[in-house]
Amino acid sequence: xxxxxxxxxxxxxxxxxxxxxxxxxxxxxxxxxxxxxxxxxxxxxxxxxxxxxxxxxxxxxxxxxxxxxxxxxxxxxxxxxxxxxxxxxxxxxxxxxxxxxxxxxxxxxxxxxxxxxxxxxxxxxxxxxxxxxxxxxxxxxxxxxxxxxxxxxxxxxxxxxxxxxxxxxxxxxxxxxxxxxxxxxxxxxxxxxxxxxxxxx
Amino acid sequence: xxxxxxxxxxxxxxxxxxxxxxxxxxxxxxxxxxxxxxxxxxxxxxxxxxxxxxxxxxxxxxxxxxxxxxxxxxxxxxxxxxxxxxxxxxxxxxxxxxxxxxxxxxxxxxxxxxxxxxxxxxxxxxxxxxxxxxxxxxxxxxxxxxxxxxxxxxxxxxxxxxxxxxxxxxxxxxxxxxxxxxxxxxxxxxxxxxxxxxxxxxxxxxxxxxxxxxxxxxxxxxxxxxxxxxxxxxxxxxxxxxxxxxxxxxxxxxxxxxxxxxxxxxxxxxxxxxxxxxxxxxxxxxxxxxxxxxxxxxxxxxxxxxxxxxxxxxxxxxxxxxxxxxxxxxxxxxxxxxxxxxxxxxxxxxxxxxxxxxxxxxxxxxxxxxxxxxxxxxxxxxxxxxxxxxxxxxxxxxxxxxxxxxxxxxxxxxxxxxxxxxxxxxxxxxxxxxxxxxxxxxxxxxxxxxxxxxxxxxxxxxxxxxxxxxxxxxxxxxxxxxxxxxxxxxxxxxxxxxxxxxxxxxxxxxxxxxxxxxxxxxxxxxxxxxxxxxxxxxxxxxxxxxxxxxxxxxxxxxxxxxxxxxxxxx
Numbered sequence: 138x139x140x141x142x143x144x145x146x147x148x149x150x151x152x153x154x155x156x157x158x159x160x161x162x163x164x165x166x167x168x169x170x171x172x173x174x175x176x177x178x179x180x181x182x183x184x185x186x187x188x189x190x191x192x193x194x195x196x197x198x199x200x201x202x203x204x205x206x207x208x209x210x211x212x213x214x215x216x217x218x219x220x221x222x223x224x225x226x227x228x229x230x231x232x233x234x235x236x237x238x239x240x241x242x243x244x245x246x247x248x249x250x251x252x253x254x255x256x257x258x259x260x261x262x263x264x265x266x267x268x269x270x271x272x273x274x275x276x277x278x279x280x281x282x283x284x285x286x287x288x289x290x291x292x293x294x295x296x297x298x299x300x301x302x303x304x305x306x307x308x309x310x311x312x313x314x315x316x317x318x319x320x321x322x323x324x325x326x327x328x329x330x331x332x333x334x335x336x337x338x
Numbered sequence: 339x340x341x342x343x344x345x346x347x348x349x350x351x352x353x354x355x356x357x358x359x360x361x362x363x364x365x366x367x368x369x370x371x372x373x374x375x376x377x378x379x380x381x382x383x384x385x386x387x388x389x390x391x392x393x394x395x396x397x398x399x400x401x402x403x404x405x406x407x408x409x410x411x412x413x414x415x416x417x418x419x420x421x422x423x424x425x426x427x428x429x430x431x432x433x434x435x436x437x438x439x440x441x442x443x444x445x446x447x448x449x450x451x452x453x454x455x456x457x458x459x460x461x462x463x464x465x466x467x468x469x470x471x472x473x474x475x476x477x478x479x480x481x482x483x484x485x486x487x488x489x490x491x492x493x494x495x496x497x498x499x500x501x502x503x504x505x506x507x508x509x510x511x512x513x514x515x516x517x518x519x520x521x522x523x524x525x526x527x528x529x530x531x532x533x534x535x536x537x538x539x540x541x542x543x544x545x546x547x548x549x550x551x552x553x554x555x556x557x558x559x560x561x562x563x564x565x566x567x568x569x570x571x572x573x574x575x576x577x578x579x580x581x582x583x584x585x586x587x588x589x590x591x592x593x594x595x596x597x598x599x600x601x602x603x604x605x606x607x608x609x610x611x612x613x614x615x616x617x618x619x620x621x622x623x624x625x626x627x628x629x630x631x632x633x634x635x636x637x638x639x640x641x642x643x644x645x646x647x648x649x650x651x652x653x654x655x656x657x658x659x660x661x662x663x664x665x666x667x668x669x670x671x672x673x674x675x676x677x678x679x680x681x682x683x684x685x686x687x688x689x690x691x692x693x694x695x696x697x698x699x700x701x702x703x704x705x706x707x708x709x710x711x712x713x714x715x716x717x718x719x720x721x722x723x724x725x726x727x728x729x730x731x732x733x734x735x736x737x738x739x740x741x742x743x744x745x746x747x748x749x750x751x752x753x754x755x756x757x758x759x760x761x762x763x764x765x766x767x768x769x770x771x772x773x774x775x776x777x778x779x780x781x782x783x784x785x786x787x788x789x790x791x792x793x794x795x796x797x798x799x800x801x802x803x804x805x806x807x808x809x810x811x812x813x814x815x816x817x818x819x820x821x822x823x824x825x826x827x828x829x830x831x832x833x834x835x836x837x838x839x840x841x842x843x844x845x846x847x848x849x850x851x852x853x854x855x856x857x858x859x860x861x862x863x864x865x866x867x868x869x870x871x872x873x874x875x876x877x878x879x880x881x882x883x884x885x886x887x888x889x890x891x892x893x894x895x896x897x898x899x900x901x902x903x904x905x906x907x908x
Contacts, residue, residue, distance in 0.1 A: 141403065144509045145410040145806050147391030149481075152516050153418060155383075157477030160521065161563040164528045168538035168562065171529070176538045178558040179587065180546070187546040190556050192535050192585040195548045202549065206666070228556040229543060230464050232579035234812030237792035238648045238901050241906035243662065243694075248652055262655060265647075269662040272583030272691045278666040292346040316346060319591025320669030329549055 149238060173294045181326070189326055194277040196226040197329065201277070201294040203287050206266055207250060209234035210274035234270045257290055279321035281310045295336055305331055339645045343671030345665075347637055350595065350675065351630070354602045358626065359619070361603055362610025368518045369511065369611070370489050371395070380517045385512050389780030401846025404492055405839065407508040408485060411693055412452050418872055419448040422474040423466070425787035432467035434557070439465060451475055453834035454482035454716055456568070456575030456686055457826060459818040461462040462577050463557035466785075469538055475575060476564045483571025483710050488717030489838055490608055493722045496845035497746050498615040500853035502636055505845050513611040519604070524566045527596065535589035537563040560584055569600035572716040574686030574809045582676075582687040585666055594668055594689060598676055601685045607715040607720040616746040620864040625724055628872045632713045633682055638701045641674040643699035649899055663694030674699070684716030686809025693787065693812040695797065697899060700812070701892035707806040709880045716807060722841050729844070731760055731868075734885035735861050740805040747853040753808040754847060757840040764836045766883045768805035770830045773798045773826070787814020790905030791898065795891035800826065805833035816888065824872035 168176040181190040189195050194205045210232050213222035224230075236243035250268040264283040284306045292299040309328045312321050367374055382816035389396050399407065423439040426432060439447070443459055450457045451474070461849075462471065488511035495505045532538045537558040544556045561577045565587055568575060578584040588594050613622025647660045659670040668676070674768065680687050681703035692703055706713060713725040729747060731757045736743030743750040776782040776797050786793030796812040803810055804826045811817070817826065862868065898905075 141410055144391040144393050145407065145414055146508050148387060148393070148513060149411055149418075151387045152513070153473065153477045154565075156480040156521070157473035160524065161472040161476055161560045163523070164532075164563040165538050165540055165560055168532040172532045174436060175543060176532050176542055178537045178539070178546060178556060179535055180556075185543060186448065189546045189548055189554060190544075190585075192589050193554075193556055194585075195550075195554060196552065197548075197550060199550055199652065219530045222346060226554065228554055229556075231578045232412075233463065233691040233694065233813070235691055235695060235787050235812070236662065237788040237790075237795075237812075237814070237893055237895075238660070238662075238696050239649070239790060239792060239903070239905050241904040244904060247656075248654065250507050251654060251656075259814055262657070265651070265656045265658040265661045266666055268656065268665075269651075270452045272663050272689060273585060273664050274362045274580075275580070275673070276665050276667075277594055278891075279375045279691035313342070313733050314591045317342060317349070318595055319667050319672060324483060325452055326549070330818075333549070335598070338394050 173204065180331070185240070190228075191324065191327065192277055193228050194226050195326055197325065200290055202329045202332070203284055203291060205227060205279060205324050206276050207270045208274040208276075209270040228275055231273045231275055231337070233274060235275050254286075257288055261286055271281050277324050279325055281306065281321050281323055282314065284310070284323040291332070295332070297336070305335060340640055342469055343641065343645070346446065346671055347641070347675050348599055353660070356724045357599070357603050358606045360609045361607030362614060362622065365519060365604075365607055366614045368514050369506070370637070371510070371514075372664050374518060376518055376522055376778035388510070391509065391680040393507070393509045395507065395510045398507050400503055401496075401505050401842045401849070404505055404508045407646060408489065408838075409835075411484070411508075411856050415452050416448050419451060419474045419478055420444050422470050423447060426467040426470050429467065429469050429474070431540060431690055433471035433540075434467070436465060436467045442823040443818055446827045447820045449827040450573065450804075450809065450829050451478035451573075451808050452482055453830045454486055454571070454573060454684065454719065455804055455830045455834070456573045456806050457805040457811070457830065458575055459823060459826075461579030461691050462576055468559055470890065471577060472560055473565060474566060476796065479567040479571050479575070480520055481512070483567065483573060483717050484512050484520060485602065486716055487515050487519070487608070488512050488718070489841070489842055490721040492723055493841055493845040494612050494615050496848035497612075497748060498617070499748070499849050500851060504847050519602070520567065520570065523570055524563070527566045527570075527600070528562045530596070531562040531565055534593045535585075536565055536593065538562040543748065547582070557587065565597070566600065567598045568687060569685065570604065572601055572605065572683045572685040574680065576687065579609055583689045583691070588689060588761055590671065591667055591786040594676065597687070598679050601683045601687070602714050604717045605683055605720045608718065611722065618746075618864065621746055621890065624864045624869055625728070627869045628876075629713045630748060631869070631873055632709070632876070635708055636678045636713070637675060639890050640678050640699050641671060643696045644670050644674045646696070647697060648908065650904065660694070660696050660699065663691030664782065665689065677703055680810060681808060682713035682715070683713065684711040684806060684808045686803065688810050691813060692799070692810055693814045697892045697896035700795065700886060701812065702793070704802060704888070704892065705880065705884070707802045707808050708769065708884045709876055710762070710808050711808060712876065719807065721835070723837070726758040726761050726841065727876050728872060728877070729754050730762070730772065731864070731872045732861070734875060735871055743861060744854065745863060748848050748856070748903060749854065750850050755843050757844045761837045761840040764832060765805055768832050769798070769802045769884075769901055770887055772801040772825050773830055776801070776821070779821055781819060785816040785819060785822065788905070789907045791891055792905065795895065798887055798891055801829050805830040807834055837897040
């Protein structure tokens with residue numbers, strides 16, 4: 138048994154250094170040279186400022202922007218750090234609602250969101266992704282139906298024809314990969330950036 | 339359920355079937371000590387490690403020595419990880435200024451990572467420095483995975499060899515597994531992940547100003563290098579709190595598909611390695627077939643339940659399945675598939691929040707783990723877990739015909755059966771025992787995140803997940819308390835090592851036995867009858883043990899849902 142102590146220490150230290158330092162640092166070095174945009178978080182800059190990451194959702198609330206899905210992320214309460222407060226799309230603390238299917242709190246929340254959306258666009262069925270929170274709280278996407286649902290509101294707020302906005306949604310819709318993997322989706326930040334560019338013209 | 343959804347599932351499985359023989363063949367070469375195409379680069383490193391550690395690579399060990407070496411290795415790994423977390427505030431690579439991790443949380447986390455569980459009572463981006471993520475957690479992702487694989491190899495050698503006292507050399511196996519199997523897969527896939535959008539940086543968190551002028555701090559880090567081994571080694575510990583649902587851990591449907599393949603590839607390959615080592619690949623395929631059968635039942639049930647959705651939401655006129663706790667880019671089909679894959683194997687990464695699955699959809703991962711994760715299973719652990727069930731199945735078959743059971747040329751006798759039962763029975767003791775204890779502790783009950791039977795499911799899930807070394811959670815449970823940190827750590831240690839010790843006893847005893855040639859009376863273990871018997875034994879043992887607990891959780895929740903009953907807190 139004592140004979141096993143030396144290999145235990147040496148093999149452990151050697152493999153720890155190889156897998157815990159050499160490997161991740163080498164990957165970081167290569168990634169920073171070969172794919173610097175992705176390696177640093179796919180950040181989008183405008184006029185020299187970072188406006189967000191292409192992959193991370195933002196909390197859009199204004200009527201003139203398309204909105205993402207409800208987000209359940211939280212942040213420490215500034216008044217009492219032992220508690221948390223709602224902080225949608227907090228990209229420094231990802232997380233979900235973790236509400237179970239028979240929890241009244243879940244159903245009440247959905248009913249509330251549903252009522253607001255139905256008022257905004259009466260008579261159109263509300264897509265389910267607009268009233269359910271995502272797994273990460275940072276979902277950058279909505280379904281094409283969820284984007285089209287918001288077209289009348291955005292068109293009105295921007296004073297632009299609905300057809301033009303609908304076209305923009307179509308242009309920003311990504312299909313399934315190879316027609317097979319994943320689901321069709323619209324990246325909300327990219328759609329809103331395109332919308333700003335359209336309005337600037 | 340949709341045709342495209344099922345097409346994704348079937349193509350995923352077809353690729354796994356296609357990868358199994360080449361991966362199994364490569365692993366066989368590595369563990370037989372043969373040269374591989376990577377030897378010119380890796381052999382000098384390997385030799386240097388043996389030289390400094392004083393290991394003679396030709397000298398093999400008895401099963402007991404092998405186990406002792408493995409345990410010593412883990413004591414050291416635990417200490418490194420624990421100390422790193424306790425002093426991370428004083429160490430470099432900490433741009434977010436993370437403070438020391440509390441002692442009980444450090445204990446739980448260190449145990450969690452050395453046992454290949456990766457249960458997380460913390461959120462990565464708010465707790466751990468980059469140094470801990472790399473030197474502590476990434477490295478344990480490698481070593482706990484390698485440990486699982488080499489322990490499976492020891493048992494496989496027990497079946498494959500005859501009349502010898504040794505089962506291999508732990509130091510050689512762990513070194514070769516890390517250098518020749520894990521790292522060569524991780525390097526290219528990590529770079530592919532970066533290309534696909536996963537960050538790999540030591541830079542600090544980025545402050546963005548959103549289009550609406552609000553400040554958004556975006557956590558980044560050396561994610562890609564950890565993401566690969568987290569999947570490949572069926573570890574599952576997320577760099578971020580949201581785990582693989584986080585767009586930085588899993589940005590596209592393509593990265594998601596690759597992550598699922600990584601979870602299964604080595605576990606599936608090991609069935610083939612087993613077949614090759616015992617001299618008949620069909621022995622491996624028979625075990626694979628039993629796994630596949632159980633896998634497809636789980637996928638079908640989970641996918642159907644999630645696609646059907648939550649009746650309460652459907653009643654409001656909403657359609658499209660249960661999207662609470664899921665991401666748009668993955669949708670229902672891929673989320674259901676991932677949920678089953680991650681719990682069939684002992685990965686525990688998630689792309690959909692298991693706590694928000696439907697009652698029946700959430701019962702599938704629970705059952706997968708309760709069966710001991712033998713459907714492909716954790717790297718290595720799934721293989722040796724399944725072989726324990728094989729021993730029981732063969733024993734049952736032997737009882738039916740009144741003959742000493744044999745498997746791949748080895749007589750299965752009282753010692754093997756006793757040890758297999760010991761390993762199999764220890765799991766429910768932890769799952770059910772700790773759940774029962776927690777139900778009596780007021781603070782443990784008040785930590786539930788959901789009212790009603792779902793809260794019970796959260797606690798049951800926590801102990802099943804930790805004992806089975808899975809690591810996924812019904813995450814509404816506030817697990818970062820003294821009680822859950824300590825009891826969970828015990829469940830993880832017992833679930834890992836009390837499986838391993840009886841299993842190594844079997845390996846040693848099998849290796850010493852003579853090999854007997856098959857005769858007309860030998861029960862054939864490559865056909866449908868054997869597969870059916872094996873699945874039957876698994877389902878009966880699982881059903882008898884866990885049905886009462888499931889009845890109190892997901893089953894009663896589904897019945898309540900059918901009856902239109904909602905639950906509210908207080």
